[in-house]
Amino acid sequence: MGELTELIRSERLVLADFLETLTPDEWATPSLCGEWRVQDVAAHLTFAPVVPRGEMLGGLLRYGFRVNKASAEVSKKWAQRGPAEIIQQLRTNAAAGAKPAGVPEIAALVDTVVHSLDIRVPLGKLRTIPPEVFAPVADFSVSIRWPMTISVGRNARKRLQGLRLVADDYDWSYGEGAQVNASGVTVLRVLNGRPVARTELTGPGADQLYAAQPKG
Template sequence: MSARLSSVIWPVVHSERLALIQDLESLPPQQWEAPSLCPGWDVHDVVAHLVDTAKTTRLGFLRRMMMAGFDFDRDNALGVARERTEDPGRTLAGFRAVVDRTSSPPAPLATRLVEAFVHGEDIRRAVGIERDYPTAHVITALRYQLKTPAKIGGGKERAQGWRLVASEAAFEHGTGHDVRGTAKALLLAVSGRPVMPSELTGAGAEAFTQRARP
């Protein structure tokens, strides 16, 4: 990890963690149980996952994967169970305690942006909160997802066969029928999250939206 890349990305991640904490502070208890955009997880689960990954070190990740039988989904489930408390307020306090950490699993640093933006929307869209993210960094996360296979959390296969065009930035990817939308909407779609039909336009938008759904 280059020092320059680290100095650019971590402040964004820390800022997004803090913003999410601030949004969650006034969340009614029942909304913590709302199904998130992340399949199988409610809002509380996603927050617990964010606490868990913020604590994860490169060496610790390898040890955990061995304990989970190298099953990525099982490791995630164990992490959620470990950090989710009976009281959402305590889980939020746990998130607040790791807001400035810079530990990470052994993965490219762009994955921290993917996590911050996608999981941030997993939660916010479930409870009706809107947020604008820094476009340049969303594009960085989108570029990473587009070159990463779906089996390890990316969206390479979902994007094949379309020309993705960001509406607010100089970004395009691939060939085929146009799919146009904000960088945030494109990031969510290639990450397997549902988006509103109105968020994507172009000749390929309807088919792409259907394919991108989990």
């Protein structure tokens, strides 16, 4: 088993263990993904790697190839299967190394880590992301191009033009210009188009970056 494959497996199992601790109210909590609940995000992360291509294409056709809309509606449908089936499938994915068709393996790690934040941040139940996980996730997040940027509020590099983003708790930075400091958790949210509070950013470039971030 390669290092990346093992990181994906480990992060999926960590998330599955965490999901098993959630109460019904926590499963119903709004996530960082717009109108998605925690349960919708968990279902999307779990079933997207194994859904038949025809089902996903059918969703795209039904919603006029509006990727985010189709993804949201299909994920809500999957969520109806309930927490137990979501968790079991996540464990199955971890064992099988399942990933969505047509994407690089690293994308499965990014999805797991970022969607875990979509779940954990609103619940106030963060964990320390291992450095060996954080670095490749951050590097890939800042490098992605269209069409993968559709779901993350456009290219992160464009939002970071003229700025240097620094993760305070990791040996990681990107860009040149006015510096912006943030925690690693906030950095990953910035790179993946999630809303952040102005108070989570410090440094001379903080106002500029905050103005460029999606607000919900």
